[in-house]
Amino acid sequence: MAFNLPTPQNLHTADATSNRGFVGNLNPGIKVGGNLPISTDGAEVINRTASDATGNPAGVFFGMDGNTSTNSYDSTQEARVLLWSLQYNAPNRIQSSNLANGGSRFWLGSGSSPNQNYKEFFIGGHDTPFCASQAGPVTMCIDISDTSNDNTIGAFDPTDITAYAHGSVRTNIVGTQTLSSFFQRAFLFTTTKGSSNLPTFTGVSNFDDAILAVQGTSYTNKIGAWLTKSGSSFFVPCPFSFGDGNTAITFNDNGASVVSPASNSQNQENFRLTNDAMRIYLDMRNNAADSVVLSGSYAWGTAADWDFNQSRLSTCLLSGNFTGMGDFKIGSSVTASGSFNLSTGKRVKCNGANINSITVTGGLNIETNTVTSFSNISVTGAMDFDTAGTYTLTNCTVNEITNSSGGAIIINNSGSTITTNTGPNITIVLPPKTLTLTGLQANSEVRVYTAGTTTEVAGVENSGTTFTDATIVVNSVDIVIHNVFYEYQKIEAADTSSDLTLPIQQRFDRNYSNV
Amino acid sequence: MSDAIFDGDSLYITIPSTGNFGVGKNFYSAWKEWVALSDNAKYPLAFDTTGGDSVGGGQEIAPYYFCRNDLGWRIKMPSQDGEITVTGNLFPRDPSSSLFEQTSGFDAFLRLEVSTRAVVVEVETGALTATQAGQLALIPALL
Numbered sequence: 001m002a003f004n005l006p007t008p009q010n011l012h013t014a015d016a017t018s019n020r021g022f023v024g025n026l027n028p029g030i031k032v033g034g035n036l037p038i039s040t041d042g043a044e045v046i047n048r049t050a051s052d053a054t055g056n057p058a059g060v061f062f063g064m065d066g067n068t069s070t071n072s073y074d075s076t077q078e079a080r081v082l083l084w085s086l087q088y089n090a091p092n093r094i095q096s097s098n099l100a101n102g103g104s105r106f107w108l109g110s111g112s113s114p115n116q117n118y119k120e121f122f123i124g125g126h127d128t129p130f131c132a133s134q135a136g137p138v139t140m141c142i143d144i145s146d147t148s149n150d151n152t153i154g155a156f157d158p159t160d161i162t163a164y165a166h167g168s169v170r171t172n173i174v175g176t177q178t179l180s181s182f183f184q185r186a187f188l189f190t191t192t193k194g195s196s197n198l199p200t201f202t203g204v205s206n207f208d209d210a211i212l213a214v215q216g217t218s219y220t221n222k223i224g225a226w227l228t229k230s231g232s233s234f235f236v237p238c239p240f241s242f243g244d245g246n247t248a249i250t251f252n253d254n255g256a257s258v259v260s261p262a263s264n265s266q267n268q269e270n271f272r273l274t275n276d277a278m279r280i281y282l283d284m285r286n287n288a289a290d291s292v293v294l295s296g297s298y299a300w301g302t303a304a305d306w307d308f309n310q311s312r313l314s315t316c317l318l319s320g321n322f323t324g325m326g327d328f329k330i331g332s333s334v335t336a337s338g339s340f341n342l343s344t345g346k347r348v349k350c351n352g353a354n355i356n357s358i359t360v361t362g363g364l365n366i367e368t369n370t371v372t373s374f375s376n377i378s379v380t381g382a383m384d385f386d387t388a389g390t391y392t393l394t395n396c397t398v399n400e401i402t403n404s405s406g407g408a409i410i411i412n413n414s415g416s417t418i419t420t421n422t423g424p425n426i427t428i429v430l431p432p433k434t435l436t437l438t439g440l441q442a443n444s445e446v447r448v449y450t451a452g453t454t455t456e457v458a459g460v461e462n463s464g465t466t467f468t469d470a471t472i473v474v475n476s477v478d479i480v481i482h483n484v485f486y487e488y489q490k491i492e493a494a495d496t497s498s499d500l501t502l503p504i505q506q507r508f509d510r511n512y513s514n515v
Numbered sequence: 516m517s518d519a520i521f522d523g524d525s526l527y528i529t530i531p532s533t534g535n536f537g538v539g540k541n542f543y544s545a546w547k548e549w550v551a552l553s554d555n556a557k558y559p560l561a562f563d564t565t566g567g568d569s570v571g572g573g574q575e576i577a578p579y580y581f582c583r584n585d586l587g588w589r590i591k592m593p594s595q596d597g598e599i600t601v602t603g604n605l606f607p608r609d610p611s612s613s614l615f616e617q618t619s620g621f622d623a624f625l626r627l628e629v630s631t632r633a634v635v636v637e638v639e640t641g642a643l644t645a646t647q648a649g650q651l652a653l654i655p656a657l658l
Contacts, residue, residue: 447556454557480556484547490560510567511578512547513540 003210004244006197008185008223009065009082016060018067020163021115023107024058057105059167061115064188070112073188074159075144078195079276082108082144082164083238084186085137085225097169099125099269102150105167106142106272110156114163117154121146123270130270137184137225140166140270141237141261143277144188148264184224191239193281193307199240200283202247207234207256232296233257237271239304241281242292242316249284252293253320260325262301271301275326278304282316284333290314295338300325303343308334309351330355332370347381366391382422385409393418401426430473435494436501437467437479444483444506451476451493472496484512518545519590523558526587527616533595533623538580538603542590559586563608574634577604585609591616592623602628 063069073080088096097103103125109118121142124130130138144161166181190197201209211229216222228235236258243249263273278300284290291314303326308316311332318336322328324343330336332352339359340348347363348355352370355377363381375394382400385391388407396416403409403426411418414431421428435458437446446467448458457477458469479491479502486506494500518541520529528546530536546561566578582588584607592599592615605627607614615625 445551445556447554449557456554456557459556482547482550482556484544484551488547488550488560488563509547509564510569510575511539511543511564511580513544 002201002203002205003213003240004200004202005213005223006187006189006199009188010062010067010069010183010186012062012067012183012185014067016067020061020063020068020070020109021113022058022060023115023165023167024056057102057167057169059105059107059165061107061109061118061163061165063163064161070162072110073144073161075161076158079143079145079191079274079279080197081189081191081238081273081277082140082142082186083189083226084140085184086140086166086181087137087184088131088135088181095170096124096126096131098127101125101169102167103127103169104131104270105169106140106270107165107167108142108144108149108156108161109163109165110158110160111162113154115165117156118152118163118165119149119156120151120153120167121148121269121272122150123272128267128269138270139226139237141226141273142271143263143273145274145276146263146272147274148272187238189238191276191279193241193283194245198281199238200244201240201242201251202244202249204250206252206254207236207258210234210236210240233259235259235261237261237278239277239279239281241283243282243284243290243314245283246285248287249290249292251291253296255320256296258296258298260298260300260302260304265301273302273304275303276305278302278325280304280306280325282308282310282333284310284312284314284316286312286314288313288315292316293319295319297321297323298325299323300343302326303346305329309349310334311352329367347384385426401428430475430497432470433472433496434468434470434499435472435477435479435496436499437463437481437504438465438501439504440465440467440481441483441486441506444481444486447480447482448472449478449480450474451478453478472500481506484514485509517541518548521546521549521555521561523555526559527589527591528561528582529591530593530599530601530623532593533597533599535600535602538601538605539578542582542601542603542605543580559583559588561586561588566604570634577630577632577635579604579606581606581608582614583608584612584614589616590614592618592621592625594618594621596622597624599623599625600628601625604629 065071102122104123106121106123107118111117214224214227242251260278261271305326306328309329309331316334319338321339323341326346329349330353334353336353336355337357341361347365348360349365349367351367357376359378361380364379364383366385369387369389373392377396379398382402383398384402384404386404388405390410392412393416394414398418400420402422409426411428413428440463444463446460446463449456475497476493477496481489487509517531543562550556560583564580566576569575
């Protein structure tokens, strides 16, 4: 059982005077940083505003990979999530200005002078939960690729990010205490599958393992407060992967509810995320012993893709409810029978997965013809086929079908409701029904036509006493029964939308003469 | 006389020549045999009929034949000049529309002899009676 976190970028255990520069009239103090447990060394001030610095921000810049690190990251190449918790000193009096005045700010600096070239996010104030008194540690969760910053100071270069900072604007709300905050260890998570700094679940695991890894069991092994649990609900503000592709995994969420943050929503301005930040991956070994079961509820605040496009011996069951995320791609390892209500315009993309009984509020793409039979699926948007071929929909409800294959699509419709066929080049074929005529006079001729036409769909020249044809693919037929010794019969518009059996009585024709 | 000629595509029943024709044999029965050929069952019904039921005493209800002109069928005169006699109770299903058509360039005079009798006497001929024909038709089913 494991939730594997990468090595933190900065433990903040060094003296806060070891930095990449600062902003404001600031005394950063001489004490080492506030790595957890906070309670054991609560006086470790690394960021303090001037006592009379109302309206003027102040803060210390630290290198991305350590207090004085000069390592650089290119945020245009990959979304990376900078994540840590911090706690204000004197939690009964957070001497911060309000949000509108940028009481609490996040700075992301670039180049050799990051404290002169940075972008600025207003992330909280005494009027938001971020600076609420007695709140305990609060989360700083910033995608370095995010562009929702409030200001840009100097010449910020997104390809050369070298430092980050927490800035504050002190306001004397009550008392005269200095505003200070203590940093926990900071992570910089990568967001692409298999990348080195992506959190992963391995072994026999569930979401409690993630809580254990971050919250620990006591102050001795607690490393943060950004991943939380309440009842059976988990708040998980990071990208992660089920499996690392090499290690065994047997994951079961046990029906948990999992929430991922939205970006910059009201009272959650401390989450600044692109749609790439909170991506989730399935990365199991090619081993039938590996499995992932997600039967719970997943509510994603950003349209981050879920890449479950894995086609291996290992298995994944998605029977839960999935809401708000981006494109959700599923391979043949996956059985998806749950409900998917993705972000607007995002689609479930099926690459050979078993999607029988799936419910999709929105669009569904069928991206291969390795699976051609679908049953009991519900799609409120468009179901698109990108590979030419013949498919069977059994007892499905689909609002619209589309064809992006460039070839011909044939849909065998077995009891399904397809509201709109947008095409192009899609033929919907009803399943064959069986027509049975009983009580015939032997040697009668039977002809079955598409109703109202002369298109023959079945027939026999000389019948027995029963005629059966199991190939009727039209909903309505005309039936001619002819024997010169009996009166001609024509049955018009017989309903063959389902199997039909008709008893026939032929009346002797007294007016026929064979000479 | 020869039987009428049926054209399902144009819905014509063509009288092949001048002379005498029986509605039951040369029109109605000929149509039933024509329907059994090829894919002719796909065409609209050309005739329906009533009567022929035995009332005992060697008598039966006089048969009536209705040509389905309401479905488009017409009886066309031969490409000959002369007299045609059609015997039998032949009526158009739709009395308001014409049943017979002349062939252009020929003058054929048609005389339709209908019976006013409600019953007719079954006439034994060398051919099968309707009853006998019906019994014969049952034989294949018994084999």
